Amino acid sequence: MSGIHTIPQPAAHPRAFLEYLYRSAVTRALPLHCMAEFLPLPPDPESGGRTLVLGAGKAGGAMAQAVEALWPADHPLRGLVVTRYHHVPPRPPGLAQRIEVVEAAHPVPDAAGQVAAQRMLDMAQGLRPQDLVLCLMSGGASALLTLPVELLTLAQKQALNQALLASGASISEMNCVRKHLSRIKGGRLAAACAPARVVTLAISDVPGDDPGTIGSGPTVADASTCAEALAVLRRYSIALPAPVVTALEAGALETPKPGDAVFRGHGVQLVATPGHSLEAAADAARAAGLEAYVLGDDLEGESREVAKVHAALARAVARRGQPFKRPCVILSGGETTVTLRAQPHGTPRGRGGRAGEFCLGLAQALQAQPGVHALAADTDGIDGVEDNAGAYVGPDTLQRARGLGLSIGQFLDRNDAYGYFHGLGDLVITGPTFTNVNDFRAILVL
Numbered sequence: 342m343s344g345i346h347t348i349p350q351p352a353a354h355p356r357a358f359l360e361y362l363y364r365s366a367v368t369r370a371l372p373l374h375c376m377a378e379f380l381p382l383p384p385d386p387e388s389g390g391r392t393l394v395l396g397a398g399k400a401g402g403a404m405a406q407a408v409e410a411l412w413p414a415d416h417p418l419r420g421l422v423v424t425r426y427h428h429v430p431p432r433p434p435g436l437a438q439r440i441e442v443v444e445a446a447h448p449v450p451d452a453a454g455q456v457a458a459q460r461m462l463d464m465a466q467g468l469r470p471q472d473l474v475l476c477l478m479s480g481g482a483s484a485l486l487t488l489p490v491e492l493l494t495l496a497q498k499q500a501l502n503q504a505l506l507a508s509g510a511s512i513s514e515m516n517c518v519r520k521h522l523s524r525i526k527g528g529r530l531a532a533a534c535a536p537a538r539v540v541t542l543a544i545s546d547v548p549g550d551d552p553g554t555i556g557s558g559p560t561v562a563d564a565s566t567c568a569e570a571l572a573v574l575r576r577y578s579i580a581l582p583a584p585v586v587t588a589l590e591a592g593a594l595e596t597p598k599p600g601d602a603v604f605r606g607h608g609v610q611l612v613a614t615p616g617h618s619l620e621a622a623a624d625a626a627r628a629a630g631l632e633a634y635v636l637g638d639d640l641e642g643e644s645r646e647v648a649k650v651h652a653a654l655a656r657a658v659a660r661r662g663q664p665f666k667r668p669c670v671i672l673s674g675g676e677t678t679v680t681l682r683a684q685p686h687g688t689p690r691g692r693g694g695r696a697g698e699f700c701l702g703l704a705q706a707l708q709a710q711p712g713v714h715a716l717a718a719d720t721d722g723i724d725g726v727e728d729n730a731g732a733y734v735g736p737d738t739l740q741r742a743r744g745l746g747l748s749i750g751q752f753l754d755r756n757d758a759y760g761y762f763h764g765l766g767d768l769v770i771t772g773p774t775f776t777n778v779n780d781f782r783a784i785l786v787l
Contacts, residue, residue, distance in 0.1 A: 348629050351668065355785050356733050358629070359716035360769065362622040362670065362783050363730075367720050369621035370544060370613040370776040372400055372407035379610040380408070381473065381540045383416040390471035393537075394420025394440050395461045395530070397486040397556055398479025399447070399721045400544050402429040403775035405440040405477065412439075421464060422477060423457040423485045428721075430775045448726070449502050450487035455495055458488035458525045465530065468537035474560075476530070476539055480546025480721065480777035482556025483516060488524045490594055492585045498522070501579065508577040509680035511641060512547055516557045520596050521570040521589065523557065527596035530559035532603045539607045545614040546720075546779040548639030548675050552609045562604050563596035570594075614638070615674040615778045618720065622783065626670040631785075633670045640675035640780075644695045645753065647677050648702030651784060655713050658786045667712070671784040681756055694725025695780060697758025700732040703784075705749050709739050712787040718769050721777035725759075731769045731781075732762040741765055 349357035368374065384390025394408060401424035410433070412418050418439040425447040432438065445454030468474065489498040501522070505515045520527030531539050539560050547554040553561040571589045574581060581589075588594050597603055615638035623633035636654075640647055651673070658665050665671070677695045693701075696717040703715055718724065718731025742749060745764055752761040762768045 348625070351629060351631060351785060352787055355714040355735070355787065356716070359714060359733065359783050359785055362625055363716060363718055363769070363781055365625040366618035366622040366781050367774045367776060369618045370720060370778045372404040372544070372612070372776065373410065375613045376404065376407045376542060377411050379542055379612045380411055381475070381608070383413060384471055384473050388471040390473060392416065392418050392473045392475060393464060393468065394418060394422065394475045394477065395464065396420070396422040396477030397424070397482035398477070398544070399425050399428050399481035399777040400479035400775060401477060402442045404479065404542070404544070405442050406430060406432065406436065408475065408477070409439050410436055420475070421457065421461055423454060425481055425485060428773045428775060445485045447481045447484045448506055449499050450484045450495070452495060454485050454487045458486045461530065462488070462525060462533050465533040468534055470536045472537040474534045474537050474539045476541040476560045478541060478556045478559070479544040480555065480779060482559070483519050483526065486525055486556065486559060490522055490524055490585070492582065492588060493522055497582060501581065504579045505577070507681045508579065509643070509678050510573060510577055511678065512676050513554055514573045516554050517565045518570045518573050519557045520563050520565065521567050521594045522585070526557035526559050527563040528558060528561055528601070528604070529597065531561070531607060532597050535603045541607070541609045542612050543609065544776060544778060545611050546676070546777045548641055550611055550614050552611070560607065561609060562599040562601060564599055565596070567592045567594055613776065613778055618778045618781065619672050619674050622672055622781070623670070631668050631670050632665065633672060634665055636671060636673040638674040640673050640677065642677055644677040644679050644698035645702030648699045649706045651782065652703050652706030655784045655786055656707065656710050659710050659712050667786045669786055671786065673782045674778070674780050676779050679756060682754060692727050692760060693756055693758030694719065694727065696724040696731035697729070697762060698756060699782065700734050701749060701753050701758045701761060704734045704738045705753065707734070709736055711736050713784065714787070715782070715784040716769060717780065717782045720774060720779060720781050722771045722774040727759045728770060729759065729768040730771045732758060733767045733769055738765065738767065
């Protein structure tokens with residue numbers, strides 16, 4: 342992410358200005374910008390302590406490089422980090438690689454992620470009290486760090502992930518299930534590292550910044566239960582093999598709980614959060630002479646429904662100057678959901694993610710309100726599984742779409758935000774940003 346120093350004029354270049362705010366938010370969450378003050382001291386050389394780095398997430402490659410750049414050169418460092426395919430940032434000239442970085446699939450796990458997770462557990466064996474484990478966690482780690490319980494095959498775990506993603510379940514509900522069906526999540530990696538000291542540095546992509554939810558908390562105690570995981574599966578009518586259901590009913594897949602001795606002396610630091618990034622964007626807007634209002638960094642719900650609320654607020658500001666005076670920027674973050682609608686047989690399923698669906702719903706609800714422009718994008722640069730980060734909405738979006746024969750209602754019905762905004766040339770495409778603090782939404786009211 343570059344080019345954030347020139348501030349586009351909001352009235353003259355609203356789209357460029359909104360993209361500038363997005364870049365400001367992403368830059369605040371880049372690992373090299375935010376990790377230095379949180380790194381622990383290396384083990385005392387006289388103790389013979391070693392440092393092992395383990396990590397996973399869309400920001401994993403960038404976090405590993407930040408540690409390599411910031412860690413004292415005279416202190417040994419080794420480790421393994423797994424990130425999403427094509428999410429390894431270019432290596433800066435002269436920076437020696439001391440941490441191995443491998444790639445795996447997201448959002449549906451694959452065999453590469455399973456191999457990486459098993460290797461991490463193997464590397465954790467034989468650690469001593471004087472050793473340090475530096476765990477680097479960021480959004481996407483749940484899928485990337487997959488190691489299903491023995492009763493579940495990888496193919497079954499993949500099907501489970503797909504069902505959860507399509508169900509409309511919240512991130513906390515999905516992670517509750519993932520923790521109890523994994524050999525590495527829900528504190529189990531910390532248990533494998535005992536008796537070494539574990540320090541977790543996390544980039545939060547979850548509402549509320551709960552460390553136990555980021556990547557399904559491999560190094561964090563888990564207060565949820567097998568019974569709660571089973572309730573989530575039943576709530577969304579997601580089937581599992583009978584032996585797995587039996588094990589959950591019996592509590593045989595329980596996770597390490599708060600107070601367990603394996604967590605003694607451990608620490609967790611949030612090095613970047615959605616709130617940090619939204620405030621960076623707000624500061625950038627204020628520097629351009631606009632008032633900025635942050636609605637919250639933990640908004641949840643169906644993307645199209647959240648969009649309706651944002652649209653109502655933006656129209657009230659544009660028409661009546663209430664509750665905020667214009668010109669202004671309205672910001673929000675969090676993790677919305679998209680429930681995929683059933684399609685007639687033979688009809689291809691639409692392409693799009695949370696940010697794109699939000700923009701579809703927003704454009705429909707704004708009803709071409711003059712003076713209102715918006716951008717929604719995922720801070721990792723990938724909205725769902727396509728190549729766009731999100732999309733842009735302007736006062737002329739509906740008119741231009743009708744001129745091309747594009748019905749916004751039809752695209753909403755088939756969850757096809759990508760197709761709609763691609764036709765308009767209004768996709769926001771950034772490529773991987775090498776960080777992830779979840780959804781970013783900005784509405785400019787002129």
